[in-house]
Each structure stands twice: as C-alpha cells, then as structure tokens.
Amino acid sequence: MVFAKGLNKQRKRRNDYNNLAGYAFISPWLIGFILFTVVPIGASFVLSFTQYDLLSPPKWVGLENYKTMFLHDERYISALKATFSYVFVAVPLRLIFALFIAVLLVRDRKMVSVYRAAFYIPSLIGGSVAVAVMWRQLFGVNGALNSVLIELGIIDKGIGWIGNPHTAMWTLILLAAWQFGSPMLIFIAGLKQIPTSYYEAAYIDGANTWQRFTKITMPLLTPIIFFNFIMQTISGFMAFTESYLITQGGPFDKTLFYALYLFEKAFKFYEMGYGCAMAWVLLLIIGVFTALIFKSSNYWVYYESKGEW
C-alpha cells in the first residue's frame, strides 16, 4: 500500500515534469497567443468604452460609442445594410455554386483533379490586389464586359459597373460567388462519404437523377452544408478586402462593408474607441447569427449517427 502510494507520487511528479516540458515547448505559441490575441481582445473591450485617438490618453466615455453607433451614425447604418445584403445574397449563391460544381466533379472522370484545381484557384488568390485589378478591368467602363455587351448591341455606351450605385454591390457578390473553391472541396469530400450502395438501391427501384439527388444526396449532405453555411456566414460578415480594394466602400457607401467602416474609423479618422466598440458589436452579430443557424439545424440537418454536440 505504502509502496504503491510512493510509486503513484513518483509517477505524478514525472507527469508534472512532462507537462512543464510541454508548456515550455509550446511557450512560443502560448506567449504569442496571449500577447497578440488575449491581451488585445481585453484591451479592445476596455477601449470600446473610451474615446481614444492614439495620440492622447484614452478618455472614458461609458456607453457613448455604442449609443452613437445606433442613434447618430448614418454611415454605420449604411454599413450594416451593405454587409447584411452582401451576406444574405453572396453566401447562399456561393454555396449553391460550390455544391453544383462539387456534384459535377465528384465522379471519376479524366482530368478531374485538374478541374478541381482550376476551380479552386480563384479562392487561393482570394482578396488579393491582382484580383481587384482584374475585377476593375472586367467591370470598368472600358472593361471586357462592356466590350461584349456593346458588340452584342445590348448597350451603346460603357457602364461603370463598379462605380454605379445600382451595380457596385453585385460586382462584389459576383466575386464572392466566383471564389467558391473551399466550400466546393468540402462538398466533394462530403459527397464521397455517401455510400454508393444507396444510389444503386435507388437506381434499381427506378429513381431518376433528380430524385436520387433530392432524396439521397441532399439529406446525407446536410451536416456538410451546415458546416459550410456557418463558416461562410462568419467570413461573409468579416469581408473587408473586396470592398477595400475594389470599391473603397463607394459609391456613397453602397458597398461600405462593416469591417471596412471599422478600419476607416479606427485608422483613418483615429477613433480607436469607436472602432473597438464596432468590433464588439460585430462579434455579437456574428454570434447571434451562428446561434440561430445552430438552433435551426435541428429542423434540417440529418445525422446518420445521432451526434450530440
């Protein structure tokens, strides 16, 4: 008994040493995480109750920033509108597109991996400057789209799609839909998980392609759709580069994304406190939407093995 206890202790001590060594090894990450993530998060929360222009010490203003945001800031409301319309249109479009291409590419054909890579490339180059330049070339007044439309006789003078208040948002939504690569890959992985025996059985029973898609593929894919839906919604709310590089929020704030306005307030107008407050409200918005999607999943997501989460 005593002996066993001693052994236990020894083992425990060794365990402690092992743990310590473990912490030592991950300390570069841990320090970075705390220093550059945890501390800034805390600081931004405190700063969201202050007026802080970086040049002079922060001044405590209580809930003033939050009040201004909802009651006195027209541009904030425009930013909300732009972001919501972007998320509500671009995310479903991107998912539908991704699913469509994934269904096409899941079957083993010649060169299928080449196609997959080709469709993934737009997502790789993401919100880069090169894409922004290309988009401006495509949708500019002298851009490719106008040339085609003029050639076809549909219009007789170039339209500035990016600068026009009615179409600017659509160019960004189109860009988002075009960059469907990462949800597509996840869909392909999900589609491959579905046992072929189901399809064979349905085929024998005389189900046509559409029936097989709606009765087998869709239900079995719902967990993947659910995952993609959440991830894409979150990244949709945080979209920044597209509007920063292509439209700069214009024309008159029609494409002023939330994150872009936050950046403007904080770094262009030196209203750090306000920027921080905006960031926390964005977190709240994303949180609410994620929670709603989770709640709704009870009604439409089907798990083969009843998963608990």
Added chain:
Amino acid sequence: MKKWWSLLVVVILVISMVLTACGSQPAKDNTGSSTTNDQQKQDEQKQGESKGNAGGEKAELRIFWWGSQDRHDRTIKVIEMFEEKNPDVTIQYEFSGWDGYWEKVAALAAANNLPDVFQQDYQYLAQYAKKGLLEALDPYVERGILDLSDVDESSIVGGRVNGKLYGINLGSNAPCIVYDPALFQQAGVPEPTPDWTWEDYMDAAKKIHEKLGIYADRTFPGGYFHGLKHYVRQHGQKLYSDDGTKLDYSDDKLFEEFFTMELELVKQGALPMPDERLEVKSVEDEFLVTKKAAMAAAHSNQIVAMTKAANRPLKLALLPKHKDQVKEGMYVKPSQFFSVASTSKNKDKAVQFVNYFTNDIEANKVLMAERGVPISSKVREALIPLLSDAQKEMFNFMEVVIANSSPIDPPDPPGHPEVDKLLKNLEEQMLYGQLTPAEAAIKFREEANKILAKSAQ
C-alpha cells in the same frame, strides 16, 4: 498536483504578459504606470547630459518620411551628406508610402517613441501640435540654429499653429489645373490667363467637349474639396472655423452654387460621372495623360510626373476667379513639413538637420524640388538653371500663385478626414441625382458640424 502546476504556469505567464502590456500602453496621466515614469526620468537625465557636454558623445537622430522611391533615394543621399559634414551625428532613417504612414506615426506617438524628425502634412499638423507632440521651433530661429532669413513669410505661415511654428515647409505647391495647350488650341479655346473666371472655365469646358468630343476635365477644378474651399475663400469666408469645431462659412448658397456648376457640366457630358472617374488609379491613366480630357485637377508639383507620363508639354493654370470675388481664393500650400518631436533627445541637432535640408544648396541640388518649390529664395535661384521644362513651368507658376493669392487658412482640424469623406459621398449623391445641391448643402452643414464638434472634444 498536476493541475496546480499547469495552472500556476499559465497564471504566471498571463500576469507577466498583462503587466508588460500595461507598461507599454500610454499612461493615463504622468503618475500612471511606473515603467513609463522611469523611462521619462531616464530620458530627462539623458537630455540633461547631452546638454551638459555638448558635442561630446555621438548624437543619434531618427528620421521618418513618406514618399516615392525617387524621394527615398534623394533623401537618403542628403542624410549621408549631412552625416559626413557632422561626424558627431548618426542618423537612422525609415520611410514608407503615404499608405500606412499615419497609422505608423500614430502608433509611435502612442508609444511615446516619435522619431526626432518626421514628415508632417497640413491636415495632421494641428492635431499633433495641439496634443503637445511637436516642438515649437521659434526659439531655434531666434538662436540662429534655424535660418529662415531667405524665406518669405507666406511660405512659413502654413507651419504655424496658434501662432507658434511647428513645421518647416519642405516645398510649396498649390491646388491648380494642369492643361494641355495643344488641345485648347485644337478646340479654338484661348488658354487660361491668371484672370480667368468661373464663366471662362465653364465656356472653355463646354467648347472643348463640343468641338473635340472628349471630356473637358476629369473632376471639377480642385476636386470636390479644394474646389469648394477655394470658392468659399473667394467670398471672403473660411471653410472651417479657427478653433476647428464647426463650419465657418455662413451661406449655404456658396455650396449650392459650386456644385450646381459641376452638375451642369456633368449633365452636358463635359465631365465624366463618378464611376468613370474611379478608373483613374495612377498618373498614367489620368484622363489628361491619355487625351480623354484636356484638363486635370492637381497640385502644382504633380505636373512633373504628369508631363513625364504624357510625354508632351503640359501647362499650369490657376483655379478660376469669381467675377465678384472679395479676395483671392488661391493660396500657397506647404506640400509637406518636417516637424521635430517634443520627445526628441537631440533637438538642437534635429533642428540643425532641418536647417540643412532647407538652406543648403548642395543638398537641394540632390533633392531637386521633388517635394515642391523650395522655400528659400537663394536655393530657388541656384536651382533654376538646372531645371527641366516641367519643373520650370512649376517654378514660374508658383510666382503667379504668389501674386494671385491670399494667406492660407489655418491647418485643417482633426475631424477633416471624416468631413472630406462626407463631402465626397454627398458629391456622388448629387451627381447621381439622389440629392439636389440645396439639400446636400444643408446635410453637409449638419453632418460636418457634428463630426467637427465631436473630434474637437
């Protein structure tokens, strides 16, 4: 046991991180955190030392500016020349483009770590000076470290905030119109004279558009902001009040008139809509350069780059006068300043460097007026024989501006960048027919006053 250990490690890590992070944040007041206090004391001590044994140890200066590669090369060369002449000074320098420069300077200011000498802009000067971050340079002028005897007061005044000198102008320019004389001739329109009025401009614009089928200009003269400012000044008023807490001009009619003129030209097709204006991202695709327009709104020093891109002679014209103007709307604008940080440990040396930059002829032969027309008359004289045609046009034009200008308004208030954005949005809304100029004028006053009042707190 095991849990305790790991918890302890984490807690210690967190606490140490939090403490160090707090230390680097700006203290709320001078008695705030001990680390900053200690550092301040050390700084003061060092300052005392360097004053005590002047010239004993090597002084170190840090210099920071924004600009193009061309500017970086020229400035670095001058820094090396200065070091050679002053063996007791070593200079560390840093540079960047305009994008990101102010974010970085603000962060350095927050960390109490501003460079000894750094480039300042007219729209930020007041903000930095009022926060006590810049050294007033008047005493150095009195002590003869900074020599401004060859400089005209009109070139100095832009660097003053509340009567004190916080920035030395590195070159003068002015908002202006760059035009293509050949296209004017082709359209049978007389070239602008220094006396041309808004009516002349409107006529010229319409004629150029009718005769040549191109745009007359890419934007209205001066763009939405400088143009409106100019128009308000012509009526003897100011855009911003002296304390920067509100708009100063009293009559919304001015706003209305100005944008009504622009709207008229846009409706006739003599000016492009905003969506097309957007296409211009660099000098190379400026409509004037690609012959899609006969004029362009610019600052006078930009003619050098535009001429180079267009590869044909271009000329400079004043912004139009108003036929009943009360005073000249044009003014000499400092293109940028050097300011000395109030936290600098080697202020004398820092000012000496600024002086070298301003007055030394050899240094300015390297700089070659890249930042605008030098403020020292002696330097200007020395440079004239060396100038290219476009530079000559710029130098001559500045003489015309000086003869047709009134003193510059006080530096833009802290809320300016946001007001500028507001005006841009309103301009676009007017051009797309969503607001009439009269409605926009009222909205501008309301919103701008709100922004200005808030940022002045």
